[in-house]
Amino acid sequence: MNINSENIEKNRMNFWEKIYLPEIARGLGLTLKRMFRPKMTRQYPEERWEPLGSYRGRPVLVEEDGKERCVACGLCSRVCPALAIEVQAAETTDDKERFPAKFEINMLRCIYCGYCEEVCPEEAIVMSKDYELVFASQESAIMDKEQLLVPVAQLQDRLEFLRRYK
Amino acid sequence: MPHIYIDGKRIETQSGKTIIEAAYDNGLYVPHFCWHPELSVAGNCRMCLVEVGLPKRLPNGEFETDSNGNIVVSYMPKLQIACATQVADGMHVRINHDKVIKAQEAVMEFLLINHPLDCPICDEAGQCKLQEYAFNHSRGESRFEETKNHKDKRVPWGPNVLFDAERCISCSRCIRFAKEIAKQDVLSFVQRGDHVTIKVQDGAKFDNNYSMNVIDICPVGALTSPDFRFKSRVWDMSFNDSICMGCSRGCNIQIGVRNNEILRIEPKTNMYVNKYWMCDYGRLSYYKKINENRVVSPAVKKNGVQTEVSWDEAISTAASILRKYKPSEMMFVGSGRSSTENNYALARFAKNVAKSVNLDFYERTDQSFADDFLRTNDLNPNSAGCRNVGVSPASDKFSLKKLSENITNGSIKLVYIMDEDFDLEDKYIQALQKAEAIIIHSTNHSKLTEIADVVFASSYFAESEGTFVNTDNRVQYFEPALVTTENLHRMGMKMSRLDKFGAANDRWTQKELRNCRPAWKVLSLLASHFSVNFNYNKSEDVFNDIAHNVGSFNGMSYRLLKKHQGIIVGKSSNPDPVRHNYESHYMKPN
Numbered sequence: 001m002n003i004n005s006e007n008i009e010k011n012r013m014n015f016w017e018k019i020y021l022p023e024i025a026r027g028l029g030l031t032l033k034r035m036f037r038p039k040m041t042r043q044y045p046e047e048r049w050e051p052l053g054s055y056r057g058r059p060v061l062v063e064e065d066g067k068e069r070c071v072a073c074g075l076c077s078r079v080c081p082a083l084a085i086e087v088q089a090a091e092t093t094d095d096k097e098r099f100p101a102k103f104e105i106n107m108l109r110c111i112y113c114g115y116c117e118e119v120c121p122e123e124a125i126v127m128s129k130d131y132e133l134v135f136a137s138q139e140s141a142i143m144d145k146e147q148l149l150v151p152v153a154q155l156q157d158r159l160e161f162l163r164r165y166k
Numbered sequence: 167m168p169h170i171y172i173d174g175k176r177i178e179t180q181s182g183k184t185i186i187e188a189a190y191d192n193g194l195y196v197p198h199f200c201w202h203p204e205l206s207v208a209g210n211c212r213m214c215l216v217e218v219g220l221p222k223r224l225p226n227g228e229f230e231t232d233s234n235g236n237i238v239v240s241y242m243p244k245l246q247i248a249c250a251t252q253v254a255d256g257m258h259v260r261i262n263h264d265k266v267i268k269a270q271e272a273v274m275e276f277l278l279i280n281h282p283l284d285c286p287i288c289d290e291a292g293q294c295k296l297q298e299y300a301f302n303h304s305r306g307e308s309r310f311e312e313t314k315n316h317k318d319k320r321v322p323w324g325p326n327v328l329f330d331a332e333r334c335i336s337c338s339r340c341i342r343f344a345k346e347i348a349k350q351d352v353l354s355f356v357q358r359g360d361h362v363t364i365k366v367q368d369g370a371k372f373d374n375n376y377s378m379n380v381i382d383i384c385p386v387g388a389l390t391s392p393d394f395r396f397k398s399r400v401w402d403m404s405f406n407d408s409i410c411m412g413c414s415r416g417c418n419i420q421i422g423v424r425n426n427e428i429l430r431i432e433p434k435t436n437m438y439v440n441k442y443w444m445c446d447y448g449r450l451s452y453y454k455k456i457n458e459n460r461v462v463s464p465a466v467k468k469n470g471v472q473t474e475v476s477w478d479e480a481i482s483t484a485a486s487i488l489r490k491y492k493p494s495e496m497m498f499v500g501s502g503r504s505s506t507e508n509n510y511a512l513a514r515f516a517k518n519v520a521k522s523v524n525l526d527f528y529e530r531t532d533q534s535f536a537d538d539f540l541r542t543n544d545l546n547p548n549s550a551g552c553r554n555v556g557v558s559p560a561s562d563k564f565s566l567k568k569l570s571e572n573i574t575n576g577s578i579k580l581v582y583i584m585d586e587d588f589d590l591e592d593k594y595i596q597a598l599q600k601a602e603a604i605i606i607h608s609t610n611h612s613k614l615t616e617i618a619d620v621v622f623a624s625s626y627f628a629e630s631e632g633t634f635v636n637t638d639n640r641v642q643y644f645e646p647a648l649v650t651t652e653n654l655h656r657m658g659m660k661m662s663r664l665d666k667f668g669a670a671n672d673r674w675t676q677k678e679l680r681n682c683r684p685a686w687k688v689l690s691l692l693a694s695h696f697s698v699n700f701n702y703n704k705s706e707d708v709f710n711d712i713a714h715n716v717g718s719f720n721g722m723s724y725r726l727l728k729k730h731q732g733i734i735v736g737k738s739s740n741p742d743p744v745r746h747n748y749e750s751h752y753m754k755p756n
Binding site: 071072073074075077078083086089090091096097098104106108109121122138139142 | 285286287291319320395396397399401402664667668671672673674
């Protein structure tokens, strides 16, 4: 005799449990109750979520006075565990001597760990609130300096957060 | 022989040596900035302060001992600099002691007062002595609240050296180098106190043949190279040991590579050849030729037009051309710029396979290039290697100098040239245009590649391993620094971090891999078309063959060459002893 066939769930349920109707009614009751409570979801593409300063979205370069703060020291590139960042320095006649001739972040490699921001001596690369990252091809996922530069005014929340907690 | 005790460890040394020398000879490390083994002692950085003392003696002349029976040492109340204090028999020295560590921290604090701490934009960062000592021998924080001194930045001292006065810690290594090694005494300190800076004498330029060595010996980033400035961070480059091909001195070098491109060349210590130095020509001139204008694939002339073909097709075409001519109608040209292995393979191919004795190489000499320090007038790095493995004509009638006449009178019809472009003299190219057939191994595109019937893409020394024999007949081993399709599998961990882990869609590894091969490999494949098996799978096989067949190379192997940093021809049973090379600090050759 097969012992397992005796102890299956169906055999242990009583009549009301077997017809499921009370459970369906109870489930619908829960749904009905939730309809009159405040909504937890949002209509995403129309209603957007504004993250706080602590949010780690797409890393961006801080633009100040029309120029990047970055001096192309390459520490972000060195510390990046996913090798997402490539920096090529070049010389300027400014006091700062050095600027990134090329600054590319491969967003397919980026893991949003924020090490680049943490190691940056100039506070030139920060994590933005941008979380909508969609790419049509591998090439378009590699962001160059023009795409990465964001005016400092738009990054105040994050810079304030770093000043307080970094 | 006197002996001293450093931190309780007994060390045998010679009288006249200083404490720092005795320590280095025994692998002990004393932090220092201004001391350099090849320069005079300046003693101005005060970083090498150590505690020095002698054992106390009782009135009867015996050593005083404490209750445990240990000798009581009376240390001098003030610390002494290890670089200028000579050893005395029985001397006791303390390097890792509280008092010494405190003094080192104080010195570092003084040095960092006016240092701009601009490591993020400094080329030296990553191999900077000051940076490393700030980490190892410093308090780690600054108490200095006043404004720092500002001095001149980007001052050109000469064509190849830029000076940043703010970063300078006034160790005077460059001044002493200019005076003692380069023999161009144009640098000196000016001003005093915290305004002290280094200036080139009015109207003079620091432009000697060895000027760029001051960039290497500078312990900070005050001296930088305009050629390399900001090209790459040091930690993104790979450094592989090689031999300079500028002249026949055979200076030991390290080749700095990123993205399969040579970015800089710096000297590697070899006390028997170049010590810590190399000339500016070696650093700046030829690495661009290795990066640019390269023959990247074998080619064959079809109906007068050169077409890129596969290796198999190029080799079989070359074999069919070689079959058309009699041995006496062929001329084989080796190269002083190619490794000993390549030249040996060529000599073996010419003598055993083609049965031709018309074998020579191009002597590239320039009397004006030589000086009384490192440079020689022979611009081939491996002339001695060619001669040693028998790349020389059997009779003067068929030497390279007579090539033009021999081609004109029809006695030479086929010319087989390996790694040679006759860049100094045009007359060979003109003579070769009359030759019936030309087969060449070529690294770069030149006039010669245009007229050749078969072109084999050839590896530079920086892309293959092998040996050069320098002007003193010293056989020196070099390893590959660049990646080709040929050596890709063995370069692996020798590449820089970015190159190692780059994937196909990463833009930082987009440099193409050249499909070039060292000549010995092509020659051994070519020989198999004539049913001769050379049995060469790797460069070491060729060298072992040389060691077996060429008397003066007997007993040599790559392992021994690496261990002894080169062995003089014929002295493999009695090589120069292995030296404990002075390494200044991490990632920095001297």
